[in-house]
Amino acid sequence: MKVIGFCGYSGSGKTTLVEQLVSRFRLAGQRVSVVKHAHHEFDIDHPGKDSYRHREAGAFEVLIASDRRLAKIREYELRADPTVHQLLSELYEVDWVLVEGFKHADVLKIEIWRAETGKPVQYPNDPYVVAIATDSADRLPQPTGLPLLDLNDPDAVTAFLLADPARYEYRSPSTTPSPRPPMLTLDEALARLLSAIRPLAETESVSTFDALGRVLVEGVCSGLDVPPQDNTSMDGYALRCADVPAAGTLLTVAQRIPAGHVGQPLQPGTAARIFTGAQVPPGADAVVMQEQCEAQGEQVRIGVVPQTGQWIRRRGEDVQRGAEVLARGARLTPQALGLAASVGAATLAVSRRPRVALFSTGDELVMPGQIAPDQMPPGAIYNSNRFTLRGLVQALGCECNDLGIVPDRLDATRDALRRAAQGNDLIVTSGGVSVGEEDHLRPAVQAEGRLDLWQIAIKPGKPLAFGEVRRADGSHASWFMGLPGNPVSSYVTFLLAVRPVLLALQGADTAMPRAIEMRADFDWPRPDRRREFLRVRRNATGGLDLFPNQSSGVLTSAVWGDGLVDNPSGQAIAKGIASPSCPLQNCCHEDPGALFRLHPRGARCGRDARTARGQQRGRRARCADRPRRSPRHRAGPRPGAAQRAEPEPVRGVGGAVRGCRTGLLPAGDRRLR
Numbered sequence: 001m002k003v004i005g006f007c008g009y010s011g012s013g014k015t016t017l018v019e020q021l022v023s024r025f026r027l028a029g030q031r032v033s034v035v036k037h038a039h040h041e042f043d044i045d046h047p048g049k050d051s052y053r054h055r056e057a058g059a060f061e062v063l064i065a066s067d068r069r070l071a072k073i074r075e076y077e078l079r080a081d082p083t084v085h086q087l088l089s090e091l092y093e094v095d096w097v098l099v100e101g102f103k104h105a106d107v108l109k110i111e112i113w114r115a116e117t118g119k120p121v122q123y124p125n126d127p128y129v130v131a132i133a134t135d136s137a138d139r140l141p142q143p144t145g146l147p148l149l150d151l152n153d154p155d156a157v158t159a160f161l162l163a164d165p166a167r168y169e170y171r172s173p174s175t176t177p178s179p180r181p182p183m184l185t186l187d188e189a190l191a192r193l194l195s196a197i198r199p200l201a202e203t204e205s206v207s208t209f210d211a212l213g214r215v216l217v218e219g220v221c222s223g224l225d226v227p228p229q230d231n232t233s234m235d236g237y238a239l240r241c242a243d244v245p246a247a248g249t250l251l252t253v254a255q256r257i258p259a260g261h262v263g264q265p266l267q268p269g270t271a272a273r274i275f276t277g278a279q280v281p282p283g284a285d286a287v288v289m290q291e292q293c294e295a296q297g298e299q300v301r302i303g304v305v306p307q308t309g310q311w312i313r314r315r316g317e318d319v320q321r322g323a324e325v326l327a328r329g330a331r332l333t334p335q336a337l338g339l340a341a342s343v344g345a346a347t348l349a350v351s352r353r354p355r356v357a358l359f360s361t362g363d364e365l366v367m368p369g370q371i372a373p374d375q376m377p378p379g380a381i382y383n384s385n386r387f388t389l390r391g392l393v394q395a396l397g398c399e400c401n402d403l404g405i406v407p408d409r410l411d412a413t414r415d416a417l418r419r420a421a422q423g424n425d426l427i428v429t430s431g432g433v434s435v436g437e438e439d440h441l442r443p444a445v446q447a448e449g450r451l452d453l454w455q456i457a458i459k460p461g462k463p464l465a466f467g468e469v470r471r472a473d474g475s476h477a478s479w480f481m482g483l484p485g486n487p488v489s490s491y492v493t494f495l496l497a498v499r500p501v502l503l504a505l506q507g508a509d510t511a512m513p514r515a516i517e518m519r520a521d522f523d524w525p526r527p528d529r530r531r532e533f534l535r536v537r538r539n540a541t542g543g544l545d546l547f548p549n550q551s552s553g554v555l556t557s558a559v560w561g562d563g564l565v566d567n568p569s570g571q572a573i574a575k576g577i578a579s580p581s582c583p584l585q586n587c588c589h590e591d592p593g594a595l596f597r598l599h600p601r602g603a604r605c606g607r608d609a610r611t612a613r614g615q616q617r618g619r620r621a622r623c624a625d626r627p628r629r630s631p632r633h634r635a636g637p638r639p640g641a642a643q644r645a646e647p648e649p650v651r652g653v654g655g656a657v658r659g660c661r662t663g664l665l666p667a668g669d670r671r672l673r
């Protein structure tokens with residue numbers, strides 16, 4: 001049973017609207033009841049009627065029924081003010097109950113307001129108001145993000161309610177959730193996502209040449225030792241240490257061994273001219289680099305006393321025959337491809353590429369090249385998300401099927417979802433997932449499939465949505481992930497949520513980014529209640545600088561930054577605190593793979609049981625050990641500065657290199673902590 005209330009002052013038109021809605025709901029095949037609040041004098045019974053006579057005689061309830069209708073008249077023995085929930089419990093189970101006039105009831109309701117009544121509005125202070133029906137939208141006394149419905153268009157009000165029936169499902173007060181339930185945490189959302197996703201069943205064998213970014217479904221084992229034999233790491237002379245008791249010893253050069261050639265066993269008192277990578281001849285136990293030797297005709301003068309084993313790379317010192325060099329679930333980075341090739345793997349067994357359909361919603365969007373910057377019509381913007389998201393999808397080894405721009409209309413959005421579901425494993429969209437009435441993604445997904453979650457307590461990226469869209473053949477469904485339209489929000493939510501899903505679909509062993517403990521070189525005194533992901537950049541002293549404008553529309557922050565600080569809800573950051581954070585460099589540039597997370601303030605890796613005050617002191621002391629920062633650095637980051645030095649190795653407080661910490665998840669573990 002779904003319940004929706006209608007509140008508004010008398011004269012606003014509640015009864016007319018409810019009456020109009022009843023008939024429209026009936027036409028839509030819905031059985032409807034009405035609960036109406038009335039003044040205490042109201043009566044529907046009349047003197048002289050049988051029911052009236054029984055009641056006047058003292059009956060507590062009179063139930064009067066025919067083969068057409070039934071009426072129950074109950075006289076309260078004491079004056080009572082029943083709640084809407086008590087009244088609802090009196091009703092027969094129907095599809096919808098329209099509640100008229102319980103202004104302060106804790107049920108979702110539409111506020112009805114006309115400017116001409118001159119009455120105040122209640123939506124600013126009533127979290128149960130889901131929309132405003134008015135004939136004076138331009139004269140609302142307070143701005144609102146709530147949907148505005150035309151009071152004179154009952155069809156539109158009906159469509160609004162029927163678009164999202166699940167929202168109005170009634171639960172008794174003991175189980176009634178607050179009208180705006182607390183948003184899911186990122187960890188809860190990821191747990192739901194990753195427990196739903198199963199790796200794709202199909203695998204394929206691809207040339208090692210073409211396997212970049214793919215995920216192994218079988219480990220790669222080495223059929224040989226690497227290097228396959230002892231070889232020299234320098235151009236020089238192979239010799240026997242026993243033959244060179246002192247610097248300046250002369251040896252006869254008896255043979256010449258370029259890389260790829262095999263020499264003869266080394267005779268006592270001789271040396272072999274040898275080149276980097278060439279196999280060291282049997283009998284030789286050291287190589288002396290040519291800079292320390294002097295060739296003299298057929299002989300060579302050895303300028304140093306060699307150490308046994310010097311400049312010799314031992315057989316199997318990198319990989320031993322039979323060892324697994326790459327495990328199932330490993331993502332194939334360029335260096336992993338090199339390693340696979342080094343053990344002779346010409347083909348690799350990998351997961352099929354996930355097929356990802358991508359579309360952007362928004363009437364304001366135009367493509368670069370379609371309209372020149374100086375010709376842009378008012379209100380238009382270039383579609384940047386399409387480029388960012390497409391690049392991220394492709395960097396994760398996935399096929400991107402780009403469906404372009406979809407207008408802000410429910411029918412167009414539903415149509416795009418239906419097309420996107422055909423043949424794709426995942427549909428990724430940007431824009432249209434927030435609360436405005438131009439945001440059609442959620443109702444469209446509900447109509448074409450199922451919405452499993454919406455809104456996560458993160459900033460940026462709150463309106464992230466996840467669900468599935470049915471395919472026309474009814475056999476399978478496509479996963480759906482709706483990303484917010486703000487460019488930084490869609491970028492960050494891709495990294496936090498879509499990336500793990502795409503990796504999980506491919507069976508990757510690590511779906512979540514790792515975090516590295518870093519030091520904040522900035523203050524962040526006014527944190528959000530949502531967990532924040534701040535765009536930061538590592539500086540030359542091993543700390544993090546903050547991009548000054550953290551707005552979710554400022555895409556320059558994501559290009560300037562090389563990492564995100566994962567700041568827990570409500571946590572202020574003071575300069576100098578140690579903070580696990582994630583390098584975006586790993587996350588989204590060369591290898592889309594890691595995030596920074598700030599440590600709880602003062603927690604110092606959880607290894608230190610000192611008091612918070614002690615931690616503060618300790619922090620200051622450690623910070624005093626830090627290398628001096630340059631004047632430029634002290635002046636803070638320079639947004640937009642085109643050139644920058646390569647990032648320094650990541651250092652923790654006090655300058656010591658810290659190992660990678662596990663971030664959202666332990667490495668190799670897709671479960672949530």
Ligand SMILES: Nc1nc2c(c(=O)[nH]1)N[C@H]1C(S)=C(S)[C@@H](COP(=O)(O)OP(=O)(O)OC[C@H]3O[C@@H](n4cnc5c(N)ncnc54)[C@H](O)[C@@H]3O)O[C@H]1N2
Pocket residue numbers: 144145146360361362364365381382383384385386430431432433434435436439460461462463483484485486487489552553
């Ligand atoms: N009343 C409320 N309003 C908003 C809320 C809220 O909770 N209550 N949430 C805000 C948050 S947080 C976000 S994030 C945005 C997300 O909204 P949508 O996902 O519906 O995105 P749009 O409204 O379509 O667009 C937002 C913004 O991004 C620009 N955009 C959209 N697509 C692209 C694209 N492909 N390339 C570049 N820029 C794009 C668009 O023009 C808007 O400026 O909602 C807030 N509102």
Ligand code: MOO
Pocket residue numbers: 458459460461462463484486489552
């Ligand atoms: O989530 Mo929005 O992404 O805060 O701008």
